[in-house]
Amino acid sequence: MAERADDRLLRLLGIVAYLDGAGPVPVEDLARRFGTTPAQIQKDVDALWVSGTPGYWPDDLIDFDAASIDRGVVHLTEARGMTRPLRLGTREAVALVAALRAMKATGAVQADPARSAVVESALGKLTDATGEAASAVDVRLAPDGDRQVVSVISGALAARHRLRIRYVSSSDVVSEREVDPVRLHTQDEFAYLAAWCYRAGAPRTFRVDRILEAVETDVPVQDHAGQLAEIDFGALFAGGSAPLATIRFAPRARWFAEEVPVESVRNLPDGDFEVTLRVTNPGWLRSTLIQLGPYVRSVSPPEAAQDVAGAAREALAVYGVTGDAAGEAAVSPDRH
Amino acid sequence: MSSDLSSAAGPGPAAGPALNPAERLLNLVIALVNTNAAMTKQQVRAAVAGYADAPSAEAFERMFERDKDMLRALGVPVVTVGTGGHTDELGYRIDQDAYALPSIDLTPAELGVLSLAAQFWQDKTLQTDITRAMVKLRAAGAGDPSADALAGLAPSVRAVGDAYGPLMEAIEARRAVTFAYRAAYNGAVLTRHVEPWRIAARDGGWYLMAFDRDRQAPRVFRMSRIESRVRIVGASGAYQIPEFETDVMLGKTHGEVRQAVVAVRPERASALRARAKAVPDGERQAWLDRLPGAGTGSDASGPGWDVLEVPFRSLTGMASEAAGYGAALVVLDPEAVREETVRRLRAAAALAPATAGVSRG
Numbered sequence: 172m173a174e175r176a177d178d179r180l181l182r183l184l185g186i187v188a189y190l191d192g193a194g195p196v197p198v199e200d201l202a203r204r205f206g207t208t209p210a211q212i213q214k215d216v217d218a219l220w221v222s223g224t225p226g227y228w229p230d231d232l233i234d235f236d237a238a239s240i241d242r243g244v245v246h247l248t249e250a251r252g253m254t255r256p257l258r259l260g261t262r263e264a265v266a267l268v269a270a271l272r273a274m275k276a277t278g279a280v281q282a283d284p285a286r287s288a289v290v291e292s293a294l295g296k297l298t299d300a301t302g303e304a305a306s307a308v309d310v311r312l313a314p315d316g317d318r319q320v321v322s323v324i325s326g327a328l329a330a331r332h333r334l335r336i337r338y339v340s341s342s343d344v345v346s347e348r349e350v351d352p353v354r355l356h357t358q359d360e361f362a363y364l365a366a367w368c369y370r371a372g373a374p375r376t377f378r379v380d381r382i383l384e385a386v387e388t389d390v391p392v393q394d395h396a397g398q399l400a401e402i403d404f405g406a407l408f409a410g411g412s413a414p415l416a417t418i419r420f421a422p423r424a425r426w427f428a429e430e431v432p433v434e435s436v437r438n439l440p441d442g443d444f445e446v447t448l449r450v451t452n453p454g455w456l457r458s459t460l461i462q463l464g465p466y467v468r469s470v471s472p473p474e475a476a477q478d479v480a481g482a483a484r485e486a487l488a489v490y491g492v493t494g495d496a497a498g499e500a501a502v503s504p505d506r507h
Numbered sequence: 508m509s510s511d512l513s514s515a516a517g518p519g520p521a522a523g524p525a526l527n528p529a530e531r532l533l534n535l536v537i538a539l540v541n542t543n544a545a546m547t548k549q550q551v552r553a554a555v556a557g558y559a560d561a562p563s564a565e566a567f568e569r570m571f572e573r574d575k576d577m578l579r580a581l582g583v584p585v586v587t588v589g590t591g592g593h594t595d596e597l598g599y600r601i602d603q604d605a606y607a608l609p610s611i612d613l614t615p616a617e618l619g620v621l622s623l624a625a626q627f628w629q630d631k632t633l634q635t636d637i638t639r640a641m642v643k644l645r646a647a648g649a650g651d652p653s654a655d656a657l658a659g660l661a662p663s664v665r666a667v668g669d670a671y672g673p674l675m676e677a678i679e680a681r682r683a684v685t686f687a688y689r690a691a692y693n694g695a696v697l698t699r700h701v702e703p704w705r706i707a708a709r710d711g712g713w714y715l716m717a718f719d720r721d722r723q724a725p726r727v728f729r730m731s732r733i734e735s736r737v738r739i740v741g742a743s744g745a746y747q748i749p750e751f752e753t754d755v756m757l758g759k760t761h762g763e764v765r766q767a768v769v770a771v772r773p774e775r776a777s778a779l780r781a782r783a784k785a786v787p788d789g790e791r792q793a794w795l796d797r798l799p800g801a802g803t804g805s806d807a808s809g810p811g812w813d814v815l816e817v818p819f820r821s822l823t824g825m826a827s828e829a830a831g832y833g834a835a836l837v838v839l840d841p842e843a844v845r846e847e848t849v850r851r852l853r854a855a856a857a858l859a860p861a862t863a864g865v866s867r868g
Contacts, residue, residue, distance in 0.1 A: 464852065
């Protein structure tokens, strides 16, 4: 696809402003700085060379030292007044500042004073340069995880040491594992540790708020290159060929359709909606549907409904309450 | 964008190969920065390289208007001034002071941090915004970015969606918008008229905070429930945005911390245990006596339970979490949490008929 005219213009102006301050710069360095190819930089220089103020006599034009260009070095000799970088637009400033503020609040940054200081100073300089437009967008990601756990993980990542963790899965099963940490990643409301798990003999992602305890060992991490390539955060919930379940919800449970990756959502005329999803983790689904009980109208296939209802009845028995005579709760939830 | 070359038919006064749009825009910027006072449209057409390519007055008008809009969208401050002569024709120039980025002096590490921030957004419009910002900042001449200190730490946020563009535009210009919105309490879709204040992301959701003109009150909208295009309506500067705290408006800081007491099977509910603490030994038995079936010899009481104190803010949130653990956890106190937990369990139990031997009284 051809490059957009506005994006190219921005780079053309950027090149002149940068060169005015930087002096002669090799074509390759310019290409790297502006995220393009040396061939494109050559074309940009050719375009700049014939641009200038009306009249377009030689003295009106942006000019370069021709001998340098032949050596692959771009040396600006006349900027025609275009020496200052362009200010950030409001939307650009908002996008950048919101991202930095969100980054600053993540556990991985908070746990490390040096990182924290760099993010803080970048944010400070940016807001100084852009003014206070930035409150239009306010993003906060994962809530504070256990500082201690996050700090141990960041330490092990930096030192490239193996970790020993105690982890509770979403089905409430606790396990102890040794893992080689690869990356700490915050995605929306949760932080994840991507790691090589020795127990599973495979790459795994762990939700940081479910890591009950983390201890840094003095064993160096091994090289799992190649084996780790496929760690994909999007695949956390991806179901593959797991069996399908269809659930009809009352409107109040809409967040389920919004936050849980589902195969499809169907809005029904009465405001209810129906989702179809792959059941990769029956324990999680059971627990979630009990939590949402008053807003669940129906579950199919029947075995899935029986699984949820059976677990709820067992729990009611412990409370000394019968599950009978409670049918109306599912029919007319929350009218009060 | 590429259709701009379609007008390259006849040779104009300054015949030569037609300039591509980026080069024409570049010459326009240079001309308007360097002009003494301002240039009229006719001066632009006659003098700036690229505009002579326009085959007709109308084609030139369109070309110039589009270019002007594009420059403004990039943050280039094209200002309109009266030429002060005998005509009422307008002149254009670029305000040099407003054009330039203030001196920013980023270190390589800081530029590295900013490059990481560029990976934050999933939406194409926001990625475009941030890529442009980075081109401008790189032109400001910081050293080569080094991201080593923060490798692998880039956070990301779920896509905010198409509503973002028009909402940002509306917030910037203080203009009202309308959109179709699906209400959570009954699923009905209604047209809403609001004055947008702020866009926020919390707990995996995107929210619009705004003044609702129909209800004459501040309201929070979940952006995933906006079911139409957001249309900007009415004049600029139609309202003011008050000072407010995002979390207060979202109701996230409401509710004091209270304590619930729960009985938990050993080894279970570890995520909840992580923020709980055991009740003092002296009180344990008194709590266990409150378990249904206590003293009957049933397995519901006795040494098979840990008794924990758990902090919570939201009653329904606590009850929901408790119900999710099923028979592994029993709420003992407060009564309101217990009742709400049982209500959820009952509703779930009603999803399928009881089979023999499972339901006990």
